[in-house]
Amino acid sequence: MKSRVLVTGANGQLGKTIREISGDFTISIDFVFVDRSELDITNIESLELLFQSKDFDYCINCAAYTNVDLAETEIKQAMSINATAVNNLAINCKKHSVILIHVSTDYVFDGAKQSPYLESDTTNPINVYGESKLLGEEYIRKQLDNYFIIRTSWLYSKFNKNFVKSILSKLKENEELTIITSQKGTPTSCIDLSYFILFLITNSITNFGTYHFSAKGDTTWYGLALQISKYLNKSSNVTPIKDYPSKALRPLHSVLNNNKVEALTKKPLKNWEESVNEVLKSLSKV
Template structure:
């Protein structure tokens, strides 16, 4: 029986792991919220690992507010880098597999083809820089780790673009959505399911991987698909805009190549529109 710790269990990815963990009743999951486990506190982490003999730590705790990170980079780096360093140390000391999630925002967006894991990193905002440093700490300290860079995460849980568009549709709002960024909307449920399949796989292939749904889109394309598939297209005036003012600079192109992942594991990755439709049907 695997003994699995999931940090940041109240966030959208943590909730997706809670949802899909039910398919693995032979594993013992421990879902801890930030009030139960503060990953920025070495004492809190050590106490948790002393009390539980964990085989796997899935770190869903993260600072994810890209805009706010520009104003409080110290907090972003504390959670996304220093705390991750602490987790890497303690999981290594306890012979525990560390699973961690990073971002397409480690790239500068100047590419014209999907980014591979070997491509040069060059984040353009504080959030991306903090996530990159977290990756680097894990790679320096840990041996048994999976890092998954992902992009444009959404789900039925929490505050995200998907839920915001559905809420605005219910209000009959007018929406101006940018076409200036191209990436891949990724259903957090698919990411959680994929990670659990890897944990159930006969071989351990520790490494840094890219995971997103298949295909690519602009934020406008994503909004349009949400409205179309949910039957709300006529309720909203949806406008394209080539410019959307934000405090944090965003990479204009951040599509991730999944070749390394697909060459390593035999599991299917859904296309983003298919996954979006499935989520709306399910809910």
């Protein structure tokens, strides 16, 4: 029997990636993709109408306010989408017995830990974006027992605006780039994350709770830019700088421990360099 799956935030880079690979899962999953123009998840009445009209088994919440710097001034908007709307989804998932799969962030941590963060580590966000995402997590745990919260980091894809696409474009134009070395984390491909999310559904996983998902290894934003430049043979165009001023503080070390995911899937995750090269290869075909 097919699972009926609601995907919110369908026009974000993760939503678009899930849509692109959804054809591989048509035998087992009936997808319903909605974007902001079709469904306002901050409106609980609109959500109730949708959940009543469709017999969903899962909801994958890809909708998010993700502009870290702008969130420092657009606090109401960030909280509305990343927290209040998530609470609305959790309420409806509980009422209609739907399993919620929610994407969260490494920015719920302060970056003071020098080893990879475990799911059980104490959270302590240092910017509004991180605070809003953590509040969304807390609403889910308050409302639901059957949920997956997936914290991920430094997402990129061939869709929309992201660091990988931006650096690739600038390097192709032979721009000279200065990229920071102060922040350490793990770039994560939306393709890899999408397949993990759909693994949970197609295998009817019931080990609910919080998971950390990223690629293997870690780097800095400079290291990521260097990887892209090497792919293009333009490494001389990228120069390291320690930091640059920004509105929002960012965790200096937000590498995630993936052992829990690897134990669940029973296979190792890809190294970040491999996944970056796969997306660069797909972008070169566009």
